[in-house]
Amino acid sequence: MKIGIDLGGTKIECVVISQDNHIIFRERLPTPKGDYLGILDSIESLVNKTLPYAPHNTPIGIGIPGTLSSDTGTIKNANTTCLIGEPLDQDLAVMLNRPIKLANDANCFIWSEFCDGAAKGKTNAFGVIIGTGVGGGLVVNHQLVNGLNGIAGEWGHNPLPHFGLEQRPCYCSKEDCVETYLSGPAFEKSFLDASPQTTATSVGSEEIVSLARIGDPLAKQHLDNYAKMLAASLTSVINIVDPDIIVLGGGMSNIDELYELVPKYLQEYVFSDTIHTPIVKAKHGDSSGVRGAAWLWNE
Template identity: 50%
Template sequence: MRFGIDLGGTKIELIALDAAGRAVLRRRVATPQGDYEGTLAAIKALVTSAEAELAVAATLGFGTPGALSTATGRIKNANSTCLNDKPLKDNLEALLQREIRIANDANCFVLSEAADGAAAGSSVVFGMILGTGVGGGIVVNGQILEGANRIAGEWGHNPLPQPEAIDLPLPSCYCGRAGCVETYLSGPGLSADHARQTGTPLSAAEIVSLAEGGDGACAQATLERYERRLARSLAGVINLIDPDVIVLGGGLSNVARLYDNVPRLWHEWVFSDAVATKLVPPRHGDSSGVRGAAWLWPA
């Protein structure tokens, strides 16, 4: 039995997969906000309860924000800041009394979709999360590509390519830089762009609803800017790793128009006479991350 645990900013989710990859149990609890020790305790309680219910001792894979530093072995780059500079892997192994495997949550997402999801059977897959933040991951021949610094696929903190007049001034990012892809393409980034251009604060969901309902020219314009920025950013990914499939995740992956409009636009910046890369929604929805954490252990 394989357990996957997704350590999110608002919830901790556990899934149990059998040998065939079928989910046999799912549990979810709220993440103790800003409380590292409380987070460890919540994880232990989830695992202990699930193993008792299923009468198994499972392998454990964890998806987390950020990544393990190659220099210190501690978590770095997590937007759940209470995890940063903490020896999470060591603490969990001591607490749970076994080896665990841990990977960035975007890597877990793309591993799930490459294993038995929307990109199953593809050689090179790029997966990205368009949610509160923007993350990315790469799977090649069924294996996560982590990179020398364990930041492969972290395109959210690349600068937006070829900023246009409407993109200026470059928004500040929590990472200390300005003009990161994340500041434009995350849910909060979409909302902030709409407010800058219209003076009206709306959530990303409200903007999408207005545009799709044909009830807002301003909302429509905001989504058109978003699509153009996403197309430019993904063109850079295609030029660099030439993936067979790009899978979208996160709340904005539910915007159906992206799958038609963005591939139509990205031709302008892709260095090829034709683009065979497919842009697809996730098969497993918001379960992909936790499923991918379980897939860190082979069947």
């Protein structure tokens, strides 16, 4: 049995995966906003509900929206900011009296897809999350790569290749991060910024894509620009790592047009006369992160 927990900005999800790799228990709770102790209590509540399905000493893998610092043993780089500076794994190990392993949520995502998803059978794989935020995870020679600073794969906080756009501050305190242009909220903001006549104060990504599909010229151009920026940003990954496959996850990965447009624009940027890198959608969809967390003890 495996227990996985995905600690997200809006929800905490817990699953138990059977020995034949099927989810036999799943439960979600809303993430307490800005409340570290509340998050601990919610995780404890979820784990208690797994007791009919998994032994009480089953190790737990947890995907987090940040990284565990090797220097301090506490969380860093988390967009759920109440986690920053907290020894989450140590606190949970004491509270739950069982082994805890933490990993960045994007690492969990690609680990799930590598073990039994879209990247199964590959040697090297890169996972991309484009949703509320932008993250990445890297597998090389069948192993998750964390890196010396614990930030391997974090392409979402590279500066966006120059597109002549206005500067945008990022929550990480830097400017012009890929995340500030390619996340779902950024996609929506850019569309509104390019629509001076509109009186709307918000618009959903799905609505923009629907407009593009029925031929709205502004929406079509916006989607095309987004695909071009995504291709330019992924070029650094391909030029440096040259993975066997790139797997997309997160809400923006559900835009089918990206799987045609991004490979086309990669031809303009990648340092190769031919590009064979598949850009594919995650097999396990929204479940990839929590499944990958459960798989951490098989890493």
